[in-house]
Amino acid sequence: MGRLxxxxxLLETLTRLCERNRIRCGFLxxxxxxxxxxxGYYDQKKKxxxxxxxxxxxxxxxxxxxxxxxKDGGIFVHAHVTLADExxxxxxxxxxxxxxxxxxxxxIRELKGTALVRKYDAVTGLYLWG
Ligand code: ZN
Numbered sequence: 001m002g003r004l005x006x007x008x009x010l011l012e013t014l015t016r017l018c019e020r021n022r023i024r025c026g027f028l029x030x031x032x033x034x035x036x037x038x039x040g041y042y043d044q045k046k047k048x049x050x051x052x053x054x055x056x057x058x059x060x061x062x063x064x065x066x067x068x069x070x071k072d073g074g075i076f077v078h079a080h081v082t083l084a085d086e087x088x089x090x091x092x093x094x095x096x097x098x099x100x101x102x103x104x105x106x107x108i109r110e111l112k113g114t115a116l117v118r119k120y121d122a123v124t125g126l127y128l129w130g
Contacts, residue, residue: 032104
Protein backbone atom coordinates (compact mmCIF):
# COMPACT_ATOMS: atom_id res chain seq x y z
CA MET A 1 0.00 0.00 0.00
CA GLY A 2 1.11 3.54 -0.51
CA ARG A 3 0.48 6.95 -1.90
CA LEU A 4 0.40 7.99 -5.53
CA UNK A 5 2.16 11.20 -6.50
CA UNK A 6 0.48 14.45 -7.53
CA UNK A 7 0.02 14.42 -11.34
CA UNK A 8 0.49 10.64 -11.65
CA UNK A 9 -1.65 8.97 -14.28
CA LEU A 10 -3.86 6.73 -12.16
CA LEU A 11 -4.04 3.66 -14.42
CA GLU A 12 -0.49 3.84 -15.75
CA THR A 13 1.00 4.25 -12.28
CA LEU A 14 -0.97 1.31 -10.88
CA THR A 15 0.22 -0.81 -13.81
CA ARG A 16 3.84 0.30 -13.28
CA LEU A 17 3.61 -0.53 -9.56
CA CYS A 18 2.42 -4.05 -10.39
CA GLU A 19 5.17 -4.47 -12.99
CA ARG A 20 7.87 -3.25 -10.60
CA ASN A 21 6.69 -5.61 -7.88
CA ARG A 22 6.03 -8.47 -10.35
CA ILE A 23 2.40 -8.72 -9.26
CA ARG A 24 0.74 -10.86 -11.93
CA CYS A 25 -2.35 -11.85 -10.00
CA GLY A 26 -4.19 -9.72 -7.46
CA PHE A 27 -6.65 -6.98 -6.77
CA LEU A 28 -6.45 -3.33 -5.85
CA UNK A 29 -8.37 -0.44 -4.45
CA UNK A 30 -7.76 3.31 -4.47
CA UNK A 31 -9.34 6.28 -2.75
CA UNK A 32 -8.37 9.91 -3.11
CA UNK A 33 -8.97 12.67 -5.61
CA UNK A 34 -8.21 13.43 -9.25
CA UNK A 35 -7.73 16.65 -11.20
CA UNK A 36 -9.59 15.21 -14.15
CA UNK A 37 -10.53 11.80 -15.47
CA UNK A 38 -11.05 9.69 -18.55
CA UNK A 39 -13.47 6.80 -18.26
CA GLY A 40 -14.89 4.38 -20.77
CA TYR A 41 -18.21 2.76 -21.39
CA TYR A 42 -18.38 -0.52 -23.30
CA ASP A 43 -21.08 -0.63 -25.95
CA GLN A 44 -22.34 -4.22 -25.75
CA LYS A 45 -24.08 -4.12 -29.14
CA LYS A 46 -21.13 -2.62 -31.04
CA LYS A 47 -18.70 -4.70 -28.95
CA UNK A 48 -16.34 -1.82 -28.43
CA UNK A 49 -15.71 1.09 -26.13
CA UNK A 50 -17.61 4.18 -27.21
CA UNK A 51 -16.10 7.64 -27.13
CA UNK A 52 -14.26 8.20 -23.86
CA UNK A 53 -16.03 10.19 -21.18
CA UNK A 54 -13.65 13.04 -20.39
CA UNK A 55 -14.22 14.82 -17.08
CA UNK A 56 -12.29 18.08 -16.88
CA UNK A 57 -12.94 18.83 -13.24
CA UNK A 58 -11.72 18.04 -9.75
CA UNK A 59 -13.33 14.89 -8.42
CA UNK A 60 -13.16 12.60 -5.41
CA UNK A 61 -12.27 8.97 -6.03
CA UNK A 62 -15.05 7.49 -3.95
CA UNK A 63 -14.11 4.04 -5.20
CA UNK A 64 -11.61 2.52 -7.57
CA UNK A 65 -11.53 -1.26 -7.74
CA UNK A 66 -9.49 -3.40 -10.03
CA UNK A 67 -7.74 -6.65 -10.67
CA UNK A 68 -4.38 -7.70 -12.01
CA UNK A 69 -3.86 -10.48 -14.52
CA UNK A 70 -1.96 -11.14 -17.74
CA LYS A 71 -2.71 -10.03 -21.29
CA ASP A 72 -0.49 -10.39 -24.36
CA GLY A 73 2.35 -11.59 -22.14
CA GLY A 74 2.30 -8.53 -19.92
CA ILE A 75 0.79 -7.43 -16.64
CA PHE A 76 -2.64 -5.93 -17.16
CA VAL A 77 -4.61 -3.86 -14.66
CA HIS A 78 -8.37 -3.69 -15.18
CA ALA A 79 -9.99 -1.05 -12.97
CA HIS A 80 -13.30 0.74 -12.61
CA VAL A 81 -13.86 4.05 -10.84
CA THR A 82 -16.64 5.98 -9.25
CA LEU A 83 -15.86 9.70 -8.98
CA ALA A 84 -17.92 12.37 -7.23
CA ASP A 85 -18.12 16.12 -7.83
CA GLU A 86 -18.58 18.95 -5.31
CA UNK A 87 -22.29 18.18 -5.03
CA UNK A 88 -21.74 14.48 -4.50
CA UNK A 89 -22.91 13.67 -8.00
CA UNK A 90 -21.18 10.53 -9.21
CA UNK A 91 -19.69 9.43 -12.51
CA UNK A 92 -18.42 5.95 -13.13
CA UNK A 93 -16.91 3.63 -15.64
CA UNK A 94 -13.89 1.77 -16.91
CA UNK A 95 -10.70 3.57 -15.91
CA UNK A 96 -8.74 4.81 -18.91
CA UNK A 97 -5.31 6.41 -19.20
CA UNK A 98 -5.48 10.17 -18.76
CA UNK A 99 -6.88 10.26 -15.23
CA UNK A 100 -4.62 12.66 -13.34
CA UNK A 101 -4.08 12.12 -9.63
CA UNK A 102 -4.45 14.99 -7.17
CA UNK A 103 -3.73 12.75 -4.18
CA UNK A 104 -4.50 9.07 -3.78
CA UNK A 105 -3.92 6.11 -1.51
CA UNK A 106 -3.76 2.62 -2.94
CA UNK A 107 -3.75 -0.94 -1.69
CA ILE A 108 -2.64 -3.71 -4.03
CA ARG A 109 -3.06 -7.23 -2.77
CA GLU A 110 -1.15 -9.99 -4.51
CA LEU A 111 -2.79 -13.37 -4.82
CA LYS A 112 -0.76 -16.55 -4.92
CA GLY A 113 -1.35 -19.19 -7.53
CA THR A 114 -1.49 -19.25 -11.30
CA ALA A 115 -2.15 -15.85 -12.84
CA LEU A 116 -5.19 -15.69 -15.07
CA VAL A 117 -4.59 -14.85 -18.72
CA ARG A 118 -6.92 -12.66 -20.79
CA LYS A 119 -7.97 -14.03 -24.17
CA TYR A 120 -10.22 -12.61 -26.84
CA ASP A 121 -13.85 -13.64 -26.39
CA ALA A 122 -15.86 -13.49 -29.62
CA VAL A 123 -19.23 -13.38 -27.83
CA THR A 124 -18.49 -10.14 -25.97
CA GLY A 125 -15.58 -8.73 -27.99
CA LEU A 126 -13.66 -8.41 -24.74
CA TYR A 127 -10.43 -9.96 -23.49
CA LEU A 128 -11.70 -12.17 -20.72
CA TRP A 129 -10.04 -14.66 -18.41
CA GLY A 130 -9.58 -17.95 -20.24
ZN1 ZN B 1 -13.79 -2.54 -17.49
